[in-house]
Amino acid sequence: MIDDPPSAADLLALARSAWERDLASLSPEERQREATLIARCLAIGERTLRSAGSAAAIEQSLAEHFAATAPEQRLERLAAAIRAGTYDRPGPAREGILRLLWAITLRKLALSNPAFAAGMDEGRA
Amino acid sequence: MASGRAALARLIASELRAGGAEIVELRRLPGGAVREHWLVVAEVSGGACAGRHRLVLRSDGRTPLGIGLDLMQEFALLQTIHRAGIPAPEPLLCCGDAAIIGRPFHLTRWVAGEADPERVVAAGPSDALAEQLGRAAAAIHAISPACAELSFLGAPPTDPAMALLAEYRGRLDAIGEKRPVAEWGLRWLARNLPPPAAPVLCHGDFRTGNYLVEDGALAAILDWEFAGWGDPDSDLGWFCSRCWRFSELEREAGGIASRAALYRGYEAEAGRWPDPRRLRFWEVMAALKWLVIALLQRDRFLKQGERSLDLALTGRRAAECEFELLRLTAGEHEKRP
Numbered sequence: 001m002i003d004d005p006p007s008a009a010d011l012l013a014l015a016r017s018a019w020e021r022d023l024a025s026l027s028p029e030e031r032q033r034e035a036t037l038i039a040r041c042l043a044i045g046e047r048t049l050r051s052a053g054s055a056a057a058i059e060q061s062l063a064e065h066f067a068a069t070a071p072e073q074r075l076e077r078l079a080a081a082i083r084a085g086t087y088d089r090p091g092p093a094r095e096g097i098l099r100l101l102w103a104i105t106l107r108k109l110a111l112s113n114p115a116f117a118a119g120m121d122e123g124r125a
Numbered sequence: 126m127a128s129g130r131a132a133l134a135r136l137i138a139s140e141l142r143a144g145g146a147e148i149v150e151l152r153r154l155p156g157g158a159v160r161e162h163w164l165v166v167a168e169v170s171g172g173a174c175a176g177r178h179r180l181v182l183r184s185d186g187r188t189p190l191g192i193g194l195d196l197m198q199e200f201a202l203l204q205t206i207h208r209a210g211i212p213a214p215e216p217l218l219c220c221g222d223a224a225i226i227g228r229p230f231h232l233t234r235w236v237a238g239e240a241d242p243e244r245v246v247a248a249g250p251s252d253a254l255a256e257q258l259g260r261a262a263a264a265i266h267a268i269s270p271a272c273a274e275l276s277f278l279g280a281p282p283t284d285p286a287m288a289l290l291a292e293y294r295g296r297l298d299a300i301g302e303k304r305p306v307a308e309w310g311l312r313w314l315a316r317n318l319p320p321p322a323a324p325v326l327c328h329g330d331f332r333t334g335n336y337l338v339e340d341g342a343l344a345a346i347l348d349w350e351f352a353g354w355g356d357p358d359s360d361l362g363w364f365c366s367r368c369w370r371f372s373e374l375e376r377e378a379g380g381i382a383s384r385a386a387l388y389r390g391y392e393a394e395a396g397r398w399p400d401p402r403r404l405r406f407w408e409v410m411a412a413l414k415w416l417v418i419a420l421l422q423r424d425r426f427l428k429q430g431e432r433s434l435d436l437a438l439t440g441r442r443a444a445e446c447e448f449e450l451l452r453l454t455a456g457e458h459e460k461r462p
Contacts, residue, residue: 033155037434044441076303083308088316101306101451108444116445 129226144171238337255382259390362407
């Protein structure tokens with residue numbers, strides 16, 4: 001390991017904890033919302049750093065569906081296929097693509113607002 | 126804004142046919158993701174309107190969203206709405222002269238009440254409030270394209286649902302990002318279009334957060350910049366969509382009540398109970414619409430350089446809209462893994 005600890009994710013977690021515990025409450029009332037948004041940015045940064053590599057299964061699934069397409073163009077290809085009606089009919093192809101769409105969406109939510117998928121909401125941004 | 130204080134005072138005095146006016150308080154109000162709101166307290170002297178006036182100044186934000194009515198159109202619409210007896214702030218004056226405060230603005234009378242959605246929802250369930258909102262929605266929808274005063278809204282679409290679908294598809298294409306889940310939603314909407322409804326005036330952003338509540342009752346409906354001719358069920362679908370229930374997901378009407386309470390009020394005024402099948406379509410459309418708006422708001426940060434935490438984080442809400450698109454459109458055997 002080249003980088004010195006603590007990790008970037010740990011530093012962000014520490015910063016957020018200090019912010020929420022000690023500093024946010026010192027902000028004037030009209031800036032409390034901004035204080036909440038700052039904490040949310042730090043949390044997204046921390047979760048993103050900790051999730052490194054977790055998109056591998058999604059990328060693998062995209063590669064299986066669009067093996068002949070360059071990796072950076074696979075999402076575009078998927079979007080175009082959906083628009084063209086390729087997955088309109090019930091069946092294994094549609095079910096496979098839906099699983100992939102759910103995986104993409106849940107991965108994004110896991111970083112941005114994990115409570116949302118669990119039926120809760122961190123609040124408006 | 127501070128530099129325009131004297132000019133603003135003179136304009137208010139002139140509008141109220143007063144001898145003079147002094148701005149005694151000028152304060153930016155919270156909220157307003159697209160437009161800015163300022164509380165203006167003016168001490169007016171001389172004339173029939175002498176006394177203290179509490180007003181709200183509304184102007185464009187630093188970077189435009191690129192959709193909706195301009196301030197002048199919104200002001201003209203408010204005049205019609207107010208005359209129709211629909212609860213809304215009373216419009217006072219509209220100023221297109223950027224020399225006064227540095228940009229165009231309009232002024233309305235201050236209406237007391239709570240608009241913060243978290244606080245409105247936290248106040249507890251209220252069937253009475255939902256019924257009042259249902260009645261108000263029906264009163265808005267009673268205004269038809271035959272209203273000559275609103276000719277600036279343009280010709281109504283023949284098929285409001287199809288027109289909106291084409292608009293959002295175009296906007297997503299213009300944003301230039303390929304989002305497979307958005308395409309999934311577009312495809313579902315295109316294959317499930319309801320029979321066209323006769324277009325009526327729609328608020329366009331009818332939801333918790335855009336109305337004022339005072340002593341538990343509806344005081345005013347705010348933020349009319351997205352109003353236009355459309356399908357009346359679009360407002361009800363937007364109101365009931367999950368993204369506007371805040372922390373009270375079980376209260377399906379805007380986080381404040383059951384759908385039945387909202388529909389009861391609507392039926393009392395409009396004479397029809399909303400069709401759940403059409404509402405489902407419009408709730409899917411609501412998720413798509415919020416997705417488009419979230420991306421446009423994000424691009425004010427990414428592409429127009431507005432350094433705003435609010436705008437940056439709104440872009441991160443896009444995934445919530447896509448979750449809703451999948452949840453609402455997947456068949457029973459296709460639910461989330």
